[in-house]
Amino acid sequence: MSTPSDPLLDRAQARWTDLAASRPDLGPAIAMQRSMVTRTIDAVRRLGVAEIADITLEPALAATKLRAATPVLRGEVLALPVEFLGPLVLQACDDLATGGAGEVARHVRACLDAGRIELSSLLVASFDRDQNAIRMKAMHESIAPDVLWLAAELAVGPAAHIAQRAVFAPKGGEPHPAVTGALAAWPHGYCPACGSWPAFGEALEGAERLRCSFCGLGWHRNRPGCTYCGADELTAAKTDPGEPHRAELCGGCGAYLKWLVPAAPTPFELLPVEDLASMGLDVLAAEQGFGRPSLPDLGDPVRLPCEGTTP
Numbered sequence: 115m116s117t118p119s120d121p122l123l124d125r126a127q128a129r130w131t132d133l134a135a136s137r138p139d140l141g142p143a144i145a146m147q148r149s150m151v152t153r154t155i156d157a158v159r160r161l162g163v164a165e166i167a168d169i170t171l172e173p174a175l176a177a178t179k180l181r182a183a184t185p186v187l188r189g190e191v192l193a194l195p196v197e198f199l200g201p202l203v204l205q206a207c208d209d210l211a212t213g214g215a216g217e218v219a220r221h222v223r224a225c226l227d228a229g230r231i232e233l234s235s236l237l238v239a240s241f242d243r244d245q246n247a248i249r250m251k252a253m254h255e256s257i258a259p260d261v262l263w264l265a266a267e268l269a270v271g272p273a274a275h276i277a278q279r280a281v282f283a284p285k286g287g288e289p290h291p292a293v294t295g296a297l298a299a300w301p302h303g304y305c306p307a308c309g310s311w312p313a314f315g316e317a318l319e320g321a322e323r324l325r326c327s328f329c330g331l332g333w334h335r336n337r338p339g340c341t342y343c344g345a346d347e348l349t350a351a352k353t354d355p356g357e358p359h360r361a362e363l364c365g366g367c368g369a370y371l372k373w374l375v376p377a378a379p380t381p382f383e384l385l386p387v388e389d390l391a392s393m394g395l396d397v398l399a400a401e402q403g404f405g406r407p408s409l410p411d412l413g414d415p416v417r418l419p420c421e422g423t424t425p
């Protein structure tokens with residue numbers, strides 16, 4: 115695990131200390147997040163060093179996919195390291211159990227421990243953002259679909275992050291100009307790498323970047339209107355008029371997006387920390403009847419469902 119001197123963990127700790135001082139009721143949520151973020155920092159480092167989640171994708175193909183509105187990782191077959199990621203799913207279940215999900219999360223873990231869900235296909239379904247497959251399997255096993263989805267997502271996120279970095283920020287070089295150009299022109303609200311919605315937006319020196327909730331990619335917002343549905347019925351809400359952070363509320367689809375104003379882009383590992391630290395905006399949006407949207411529908415799953423696949 116990461117040592118206490120890890121700079122990312124130190125930075126997260128400073129945020130948690132401030133947050134706990136202003137919101138003592140968040141103590142259990144912070145404790146759960148500390149465990150999850152520590153594991154994510156460790157996972158990104160180990161996956162990055164081992165290069166086991168790297169992906170090879172021809173730049174021309176990546177650019178073609180982007181121009182066709184297809185996230186680049188979609189449909190790519192990646193050898194996800196089950197022996198490394200599988201235990202992370204179980205540990206995420208444990209964190210969710212102690213963090214408030216209790217018996218519901220323990221049931222999910224028991225189901226996984228009993229081998230009733232094949233871990234490799236669960237990881238692949240999560241990487242593919244195939245919510246239907248995971249939901250169907252959870253219903254079949256009478257366990258909570260949301261907990262299974264979240265536990266898998268927490269484990270696979272670091273691998274998705276390493277994979278998108280290999281395409282958009284390859285080691286030892288710049289991405290191919292065709293990829294850079296297609297990414298810069300991406301007009302959609304969902305992530306150009308994995309197809310998830312953003313966790314939030316970051317307003318940085320006049321530029322607005324969306325940050326993926328799964329793989330952490332940042333991309334420019336290229337069109338006005340709602341990130342999710344494109345409607346221009348947007349209003350802004352703030353917890354305090356003097357605060358730079360805002361929630362963008364859409365009258366078209368009823369969803370909201372938070373816009374934060376950090377000094378620099380938030381590292382992937384700390385995205386959940388900033389999400390939790392800005393939860394005042396989530397509360398405000400919810401009070402006004404707005405919610406976060408379900409995953410974008412990008413068509414049929416590109417792989418077989420979770421059940422019955424062979425790795």
Ligand SMILES: [Zn+2]
Pocket residue numbers: 305306307308309310326327328329330331
């Ligand atoms: Zn993504």
Ligand SMILES: [Zn+2]
Pocket residue numbers: 340341342343344345364365366367368369
């Ligand atoms: Zn909308």
